[in-house]
Every structure is written in structure tokens, then in C-alpha cells.
Amino acid sequence: xxxxxxxxxxxxxxxxxxxxxxxxxxxxxxxxxxxxxxxxxxxxxxxxxxxxxxxxxxxxxxxxxxxxxxxxxxxxxxxxxxxxxxxxxxxxxxxxxxxxxxxxxxxxxxxxxxxxxxxxxxxxxxxxxxxxxxxxxxxxxxxxxxxxxxxxxxxxxxxxxxxxxxxxxxxxxxxxxxxxxxxxxxxxxxxxxxxxxxxxxxxxxxxxxxxxxxxxxxxxxxxxxxxxxxxxxxxxxxxxxxxxxxxxxxxxxxxxxxxxxxxxxxxxxxxxxxxxxxxxxxxxxxxxxxxx
Amino acid sequence: xxxxxxxxxxxxxxxxxxxxxxxxxxxxxxxxxxxxxxxxxxxxxxxxxxxxxxxxxxxxxxxxxxxxxxxxxxxxxxxxxxxxxxxxxxxxxxxxxxxxxxxxxxxxxxxxxxxxxxxxxxxxxxxxxxxxxxxxxxxxxxxxxxxxxxxxxxxxxxxxxxxxxxxxxxxx
Numbered sequence: 001x002x003x004x005x006x007x008x009x010x011x012x013x014x015x016x017x018x019x020x021x022x023x024x025x026x027x028x029x030x031x032x033x034x035x036x037x038x039x040x041x042x043x044x045x046x047x048x049x050x051x052x053x054x055x056x057x058x059x060x061x062x063x064x065x066x067x068x069x070x071x072x073x074x075x076x077x078x079x080x081x082x083x084x085x086x087x088x089x090x091x092x093x094x095x096x097x098x099x100x101x102x103x104x105x106x107x108x109x110x111x112x113x114x115x116x117x118x119x120x121x122x123x124x125x126x127x128x129x130x131x132x133x134x135x136x137x138x139x140x141x142x143x144x145x146x147x148x149x150x151x152x153x154x155x156x157x158x159x160x161x162x163x164x165x166x167x168x169x170x171x172x173x174x175x176x177x178x179x180x181x182x183x184x185x186x187x188x189x190x191x192x193x194x195x196x197x198x199x200x201x202x203x204x205x206x207x208x209x210x211x212x213x214x215x216x217x218x219x220x221x222x223x224x225x226x227x228x229x230x231x232x233x234x235x236x237x238x239x240x241x242x243x244x245x246x247x248x249x250x251x252x253x254x255x256x257x258x259x260x261x262x263x264x265x266x267x268x269x270x271x272x273x274x275x276x277x278x279x280x281x282x283x284x285x286x287x288x289x290x291x292x
Numbered sequence: 293x294x295x296x297x298x299x300x301x302x303x304x305x306x307x308x309x310x311x312x313x314x315x316x317x318x319x320x321x322x323x324x325x326x327x328x329x330x331x332x333x334x335x336x337x338x339x340x341x342x343x344x345x346x347x348x349x350x351x352x353x354x355x356x357x358x359x360x361x362x363x364x365x366x367x368x369x370x371x372x373x374x375x376x377x378x379x380x381x382x383x384x385x386x387x388x389x390x391x392x393x394x395x396x397x398x399x400x401x402x403x404x405x406x407x408x409x410x411x412x413x414x415x416x417x418x419x420x421x422x423x424x425x426x427x428x429x430x431x432x433x434x435x436x437x438x439x440x441x442x443x444x445x446x447x448x449x450x451x452x453x454x455x456x457x458x459x460x461x462x463x464x
Contacts (some may be wrong), residue, residue, distance in 0.1 A: 010340040017347045021369065024362035029412045126452045 036292050044120055090122050100266060116153075116233055117272040119145050123265050124171065135161075135176035135262065141270055143168040150231055150275035158237035158259030159184060159225060160268050162275075164280065172270075177238070178205040185229035186238050187223040191215060197223060197238050197256060202256035205243050206256035213252055217244050223256055231275030298333055298341060298410060302349045305329035310356060322427055324398070328435040330424045335384055335439065339376025343394045346372030362410055367404040371397045377399045387436045394432035 026037040104120075111118050113263045125138035139223035141147045147167045153160040161176040175182050186197040186208060200207040208223060221241040227234030230245045243255040305325040308379075326349045334342025350365030375397050384390050402424045410417035 008338070010338075010343070010373075013340060014369070017343055017369050020361040021347065021351075021366040025360055025366065025412065028360050028362070124362060131359070211307050 004235040023209075028285070039264070041262050078253060103156070107269060108156065110156045111269055118269040119272055120146070121145075121147075121153075121172075121268050121270050123268060135182075137174050137176065137177040137265060139172050139174055139268060139270070140170060142170045142172050144169040145270075146272045147172050147270050148274050151273065152232045152271040154236060154271060155260045155265060156267050157261075158239065159232055160260055160265065162231050162264075163270065173267070177260075178258060178262055183229070184232050184238060186223050188215075188217055188228045188241070189224050191217065193217055193225070194226055194228075195254070197249075200255075204239075204255050204257040205262075206239055206258050208254040208256050209251060211252045211254060213246055213250060215252065217241060217252055217254060219243060233273070293429070294337060295343065296318060298337070298345050300425055301329045302326065302345060302352070305349065306352060306356065306402055309353065320458065322423075323430045324401070325372065325432065325434075327368060327398060327401055328394070328431050328438065331375050331394055331431075332439055332442070333389050334372045334376035335379045335390065335393060336442075337376075338380060339373050342372030342376035343369050344372075346370070360368040360409070363408045364403060364411065367401045369447065371401045386405060387440070390436045390439060391432040394435040398428035398431045402427070 029037045041154055054153040109118055111120065112163055121139035121141035123137050124140045139147075139153070147163060149163055149166060151163045153162060161174045161179070161182060163172045164175040165173050167173075176199075177184060177197065180199045180201055183196050183198045186196075187194045192233055193211050195208045195265035196204055197208050199205060208217075211217060219241050223238045223241065225232040225236045225238060239256040239258045241254055242257045245253040247253050305328065308325040313385055330342060330346040330349055333345040346368030347365050350368035351361060354361040354364040378384070378393065384393055403419070406419055407417050419449075440458065
């Protein structure tokens, strides 16, 4: 027991003596850079300890700051979500406003280019009985604005339809050209082949009838109004020929793709030119005016 | 008593080293009296005393000789400790084992000393094996003789006193 104690004490003293003398030597010796070894070693060791301590302190501080930030993150998240929702709504409103501005600008350009008296009208309703093949809209202009039955209605890209029935003071019904009972005098722009465009209950929703088998009509030909119906002014776009079939009869079967997107009508122009009396007196199956 | 003996041995060794060995140009390299004293102390009194004697003797020798203080002390501390440990583990009462211990201690001391100096001076270490082995042999011889003398000194005194007493009885 005592021998072990002596050995242990001897070992401790030996190590102490060695370390002390190593430190003593280090204190006298300089490195290549002129710094004493003891200083360099102690500085390096202390710097390492400092680095470890600094890392530990920084880690604790980061953990604490993360925790503190997380505490407020939920409320901030809720607020940001609400703000984002409001911004999305605002963005949609701005987009809608921009789209409407574009359409109004196109409408204004049409109004200025057409040498016809027109009045702009807002679409305030539509498609009351679409399943029956009836295609109508309601516009926010009426007799107070000079709108009369049978007047043509246009959009920037082409013909929309005509006013049907007796307009109210501030509203009027418009029969769209794609209505199964609507019709308009038309001709192909390229070959001037005349005929009549009518609503068709299929795709595309327009068809050109009464065009002779002898006429030269090709897909892609532009169909414009001929003006012979007394309602629609001459030269306005109706659509493009999509398909042409020669039948056994006298006439071609022509499918026409409308120039106007009837599903997104918001603003239209009413041509304030009354239809010719003879044609205006003809009665359509649903309330007067030009019809098939 | 033990401390006084160690102190006396170290002082004597230092005096010899600085006077007798230092008188000649190569005397300092042919014999190391302080190292001899340390090995003797370690063999006689154990590892703890040996390492303390090595540390003290080496530091003083470094301080007297000039240079980096601590290198000689470190080397002699190591030698004193290891010789003390080996002396306790093996029977080293005969001259030949003692000679081996002195030679081994000297070689270890020189290796450690030269290596540390090379390390401190940032140069490659080169050992002068001939000089080292010569010093080891001389240290060994002197050390073994010194130990024999020291160990025979008490018996010599007793024998002399006994002879004086016998001579007195015959006279009276």
C-alpha cells in the first residue's frame, strides 16, 4: 500500500518536474518569427480555448435568440397570411381593372375608327336560357341613350348581335349572333362570296348558309358583314371559315368560328343607326327584328 | 541526512565538472560528473531522489555552463528517474550491472540532450557516437569506482578503528 503510494507520488513528481522544465525551456526559446515558444504555445492554446468558449457562447446565444424569435413567429405568421390574402385580393382587383381598361381602350378605338354614331354599353346580365340555345345578354343602355330595337351591337373584334324587344330606359336585351334564331348578311372577304351567317347549336357556334357550291371558299377566309340585312353595317368581322363541305345540294356547308369571344363580353358598342324600316318590321320568333 | 548527502554529492560533482573537467578543451565532453552523481544517487537512494537530484543538478549545471536552462535538467531528470526505477527492479549491486546502468544513463542523457538542443535551435540532430560512447565508458568507470569507494568507506573506517584498538591493547 505504502509502496504504491510512493510510486504514485514519484510519478507525479516526475511529471511535474518534466513539465516544469519544458516550460522553463520554452520560456527561453524563440520561434522563427521571434516569439517565445512559451508565448506562442500558450497563446495558441489559449486562443483555442477562446475559440471553443466563443463557439459555445455563440451557440447558446443563437439557441436563445432562435427560441425568442420563434415565440413571435406564430403571430407574425398569422399576420403575414392575412396580409398575403389581402394582397392577393388586391392583385386580382388590379388585374381585373387592367383587363377592363384594355377592353375599354379597344372599344374606344373602335368607336373612334367607326364612322357610325355609337354608344358604349356595359353588359349587366346574360345567358338567361342558354340550355335552350337562346343566347342573349342585357346591356346597361336603353331608350334614354337613343337605343332602339334592331340596332346592331359590336365589340372591338367584331359583330356581337342586335337589340331585340322594346328597350327600357336604361337597359336593353341583345340577341347574340350565336343565338339559334339570329342571322346576319355576310360575305367572304377574299372572294366576296355572299351568304348568311346564322347561329348553330354546335361547335363552332356559327354557320354560313346560302353560299353557292360554285363559290371559292376556303378554311381561314374572313367572313364580314355584307350590310344587306339592313341591321349590321357593312365590312365588320363576323368570324373565320373553319371548315367547308360540299353537299349534294346547291349550297356549301360552312362552319364559322366567331371573331368575338362571347363568353367574356363586358363592354359593347351599340350602333345608333336604326335598321331599315322594311327589315325592322319583320318579326323574329322571339320579339321582332331581323331573324332567320 | 539523505538530503545533505545528495547536496554534497551534487556540489562536489559540479565543482569537479567546472574545475577538473573544465580545464581541458575536451574535458567537458569526455566526462560528466554531475551525471555520474545523479546516477549514483538514483542507484543508491531510488527513483524519487534520483529525479530530484537530476533536476537540481541539471538546472544548476545549465545555469553555470550557459545556454538554455532546463535542457540538461530535463535530461538528467529523465535519467535519474529511469535509473532509479531500473535499479529498484533489477539487482545492480555488482560492478558490471552498474557499469551498464552508467553507460545506458549516459547514452540516454546525451540522446535527450542533443535532441532537445537540436529541437530548440531548429536544426537537424546529429549524434557524435564516438564521443558519446567514450564519455559513457569514462562515466561508467568513474561511477562504478565512486560507488565502490563510497560503499566501502564505512567498512574501511570500522576496520581502521578496530586496528587502532588492537594496536593499543598490544601496547598497554
